[in-house]
Amino acid sequence: MTVATTDLDRLKSGADQLFSKKKLAGFSIPLVIIAYLVYIFFAFDVPGLYSRADMDNARTLVADSYSYKMHVTRDNRSAEVDISIEGRRNGTYPEDGSPDWVTRGEETVIDLGQGHIATFGPEIVTYTIPGYGTFRAEPGRSGVNATFPDGDLPGWINASKNRVAITTEAGRFTVTRNRTEVFRYFNGWEAFWFTLDSPYYGLSVGEVAGRAVQGEAGDIFTAFWTNSMWRHQDVAWALFETVLMAFLGTFGAGLIALPLAFLAAKNFAPLMAVRFAMRRMFDFLRGVDALIWTIILARAFGPGPLTGALAILVTDTGTFGKIFSEALENVDKAPIEGVQSTGASAIQRYRFGVIPQVVPVLISQLLYFLESNTRSATVIGAITGGGIGLLLTQAIITQQDWEKVTYFIVLIVLMVMAMDWISGILRRRLISGDGTGH
Amino acid sequence: MAETSASTRVDVIQTDYMALTRRKRLYSLVLLIVFVALMVAGFNTADSRNAGGFWNGITHVFDFPAEVLGEAWENIAELPRHLVAHLPALIETLNIAAASTLIGLIAGTVLALLSTRGLARWPRLIGLFRRLMDIARAIPEIVIALVLIFVLGGGPVPAMIAIAIHTTGALGKLFSEVNENVSLKPVEGLRSVGATWAQQMYLGVIPQVGPNYVSYALLRFEINIRASAILGFVGAGGIGYDLRNAMSWGQGKYDQAAAIFILLFLTIVAVDQISGYLRAHLTYGTQAREGVRP
Numbered sequence: 001m002t003v004a005t006t007d008l009d010r011l012k013s014g015a016d017q018l019f020s021k022k023k024l025a026g027f028s029i030p031l032v033i034i035a036y037l038v039y040i041f042f043a044f045d046v047p048g049l050y051s052r053a054d055m056d057n058a059r060t061l062v063a064d065s066y067s068y069k070m071h072v073t074r075d076n077r078s079a080e081v082d083i084s085i086e087g088r089r090n091g092t093y094p095e096d097g098s099p100d101w102v103t104r105g106e107e108t109v110i111d112l113g114q115g116h117i118a119t120f121g122p123e124i125v126t127y128t129i130p131g132y133g134t135f136r137a138e139p140g141r142s143g144v145n146a147t148f149p150d151g152d153l154p155g156w157i158n159a160s161k162n163r164v165a166i167t168t169e170a171g172r173f174t175v176t177r178n179r180t181e182v183f184r185y186f187n188g189w190e191a192f193w194f195t196l197d198s199p200y201y202g203l204s205v206g207e208v209a210g211r212a213v214q215g216e217a218g219d220i221f222t223a224f225w226t227n228s229m230w231r232h233q234d235v236a237w238a239l240f241e242t243v244l245m246a247f248l249g250t251f252g253a254g255l256i257a258l259p260l261a262f263l264a265a266k267n268f269a270p271l272m273a274v275r276f277a278m279r280r281m282f283d284f285l286r287g288v289d290a291l292i293w294t295i296i297l298a299r300a301f302g303p304g305p306l307t308g309a310l311a312i313l314v315t316d317t318g319t320f321g322k323i324f325s326e327a328l329e330n331v332d333k334a335p336i337e338g339v340q341s342t343g344a345s346a347i348q349r350y351r352f353g354v355i356p357q358v359v360p361v362l363i364s365q366l367l368y369f370l371e372s373n374t375r376s377a378t379v380i381g382a383i384t385g386g387g388i389g390l391l392l393t394q395a396i397i398t399q400q401d402w403e404k405v406t407y408f409i410v411l412i413v414l415m416v417m418a419m420d421w422i423s424g425i426l427r428r429r430l431i432s433g434d435g436t437g438h
Numbered sequence: 439m440a441e442t443s444a445s446t447r448v449d450v451i452q453t454d455y456m457a458l459t460r461r462k463r464l465y466s467l468v469l470l471i472v473f474v475a476l477m478v479a480g481f482n483t484a485d486s487r488n489a490g491g492f493w494n495g496i497t498h499v500f501d502f503p504a505e506v507l508g509e510a511w512e513n514i515a516e517l518p519r520h521l522v523a524h525l526p527a528l529i530e531t532l533n534i535a536a537a538s539t540l541i542g543l544i545a546g547t548v549l550a551l552l553s554t555r556g557l558a559r560w561p562r563l564i565g566l567f568r569r570l571m572d573i574a575r576a577i578p579e580i581v582i583a584l585v586l587i588f589v590l591g592g593g594p595v596p597a598m599i600a601i602a603i604h605t606t607g608a609l610g611k612l613f614s615e616v617n618e619n620v621s622l623k624p625v626e627g628l629r630s631v632g633a634t635w636a637q638q639m640y641l642g643v644i645p646q647v648g649p650n651y652v653s654y655a656l657l658r659f660e661i662n663i664r665a666s667a668i669l670g671f672v673g674a675g676g677i678g679y680d681l682r683n684a685m686s687w688g689q690g691k692y693d694q695a696a697a698i699f700i701l702l703f704l705t706i707v708a709v710d711q712i713s714g715y716l717r718a719h720l721t722y723g724t725q726a727r728e729g730v731r732p
Binding site for chain 1: 473476477480481483484485487488489490491492495496498499501502503530533536537540541544572573576577578579580581584585588589590591593594595598664665667668671672678681685699702703706707710
């Protein structure tokens with residue numbers, strides 16, 4: 001009886017200990033995580049981030065990604081008026097053309113909507129703001145020569161002798177000695193389909209479809225494909241290059257890694273030294289990392305898709321070598337012996353005994369990597385200069401083409417998702433449909 | 439009579455089987471030819487669009503490493519000093535990877551629980567959370583990092599956020615696959631005593647899936663170290679940023695670049711080994727084969 005009681009006591013104290021240990025773990029793990037995140041919070045100077053963050057940049061970025069602005073510019077010396085999309089040369093209206101909110105003439109009248117009217121006369125420019133009055137200026141050599149309505153200047157007017165900037169909800173009006181500029185903002189991506197010089201610019205979807213039916217489909221496609229502002233042709237090529245990098249890199253690595261993996265697998269390479277050398281080589285290729293391979297290879301091959309493909313190929317040869325050799329070590333002996341018992345040669349043993357067992361693993365790994373390498377190829381392209389990664393970095397560096405940046409991001413996400421989808425389909429088809437390997 | 443019919447049946451089966459085999463062989467051959475053609479055409483296209491050709495470059499592959507190593511060898515006495523000098527940057531890179539993995543682990547856990555049938559808090563929104571994870575997974579880190587660098591300025595935070603978003607998507611998907619196999623009994627037990635959803639998940643589900651989650655997170659940590667080094671190279675701080683600076687000093691100054699190469703290589707190999715060991719112990723080898731999937 002006493003024995004049972006001590007037993008019970010021991011059990012109880014053991015259980016108590018276990019509970020207190022679990023309790024401790026239950027509290028300490030979240031605490032450690034929180035402590036680490038607090039450390040990161042200060043180590044990365046997150047509190048200082050607010051002062052460093054450039055909210056103006058953020059605003060331009062967001063506004064620019066879904067809207068565009070039309071520039072109406074008057075050269076104050078020659079009184080010539082230019083109308084263009086975002087001030088770009090290849091987005092400029094012809095001399096006699098204009099959007100319907102601008103009336104060209106002796107005096108150019110710009111209707112900014114909501115009652116805001118700007119005019120560019122031969123000498124004088126004006127801007128009429130409802131509820132405030134009319135601003136007038138006679139820019140010339142002596143300055144802007146501005147006249148404001150009576151009263152104090154409101155905060156949204158920024159005026160000096162040589163420059164006046166007026167920002168309203170309808171747009172922006174700037175006068176300097178040499179230029180007068182009016183910006184009007186619109187939603188959307190202008191000239192995405194056709195540029196201004198194309199005959200299809202400004203037509204509705206129905207009209208374009210009608211023309212396509214009448215036999216102009218080829219011309220319409222050419223106009224879209226060679227759009228000089230959005231450069232659809234170059235973008236498509238860049239996407240193709242990125243996928244190409246991933247494809248060549250992944251499958252090239254697979255082709256090189258497969259024979260090497262046999263040399264690294266315990267059951268196929270009896271020589272310890274060979275196995276060891278192969279494994280260390282795989283570790284080295286993987287450990288050097290795609291970044292360093294990219295830098296090294298870019299020196300030898302120059303910028304371009306081939307460099308990116310080779311960087312992926314080298315890194316993944318290490319990875320595949322490791323995976324494949326592990327898969328080979330896990331093969332079942334029975335089928336190999338079965339094939340051998342029919343008097344098969346060594347090559348036939350590999351062909352019918354080993355390959356059918358490992359092929360599903362290899363293909364599924366290759367296809368997994370194809371998708372993830374599409375993403376890597378975007379990043380590597382940004383470093384070596386190839387594919388959509390290059391276009392993206394170029395667009396970001398200009399710091400004003402945010403609508404293009406948005407467009408590229410959407411395309412990249414769609415490309416990666418498409419590769420994921422295709423690799424999933426192929427994985428299911430190839431593995432379930434051809435599992436026997438015959 | 440019976441014998442002949444049996445033998446004809448065997449004949450029919452044999453001819454059918456042979457036809458099937460031949461067809462399969464033909465398909466395999468066609469697939470192989472298409473694959474080889476794609477590889478060759480792809481290689482030629484990539485080669486023609488590259489600034490330097492493959493056959494010109496292949497003989498010069500080792501020029502640059504030889505130059506870097508040569509310079510490092512000349513200044514071998516300086517090497518320890520360089521290694522120490524770049525250690526803080528290495529720690530920053532490791533911190534970026536660790537913090538983003540941790541954030542991704544937490545966010546991925548929540549999203550995975552919200553998108554698993556049977557566990558979801560709002561079963562109708564499962565599709566929405568799944569799409570969210572798909573999109574987070576599809577965005578390459580560099581995209582978010584570059585945009586955030588423009589707004590927040592350079593430094594580790596843009597890289598951390600960018601990697602964390604991608605990690606959330608990647609881990610969330612793996613976690614929701616793990617969740618499919620969870621036993622619902624503990625959850626029902628907790629629900630019957632009036633536990634909230636968060637309590638049900640924290641006390642009923644997490645203990646079951648914890649080792650698997652941690653194993654996947656360790657794998658992700660390895661990948662994220664590489665990613666954070668690359669993001670440094672485009673301006674997000676850490677060892678990659680140092681590397682770019684060291685590279686831009688050009689010839690004669692490559693001893694610093696060599697020191698960074700060595701640091702990065704040793705770190706990646708060390709973390710791979712440690713995490714491989716931990717993972718093998720966490721899941722008793724069940725996940726070991728998928729060890730290196732990015």
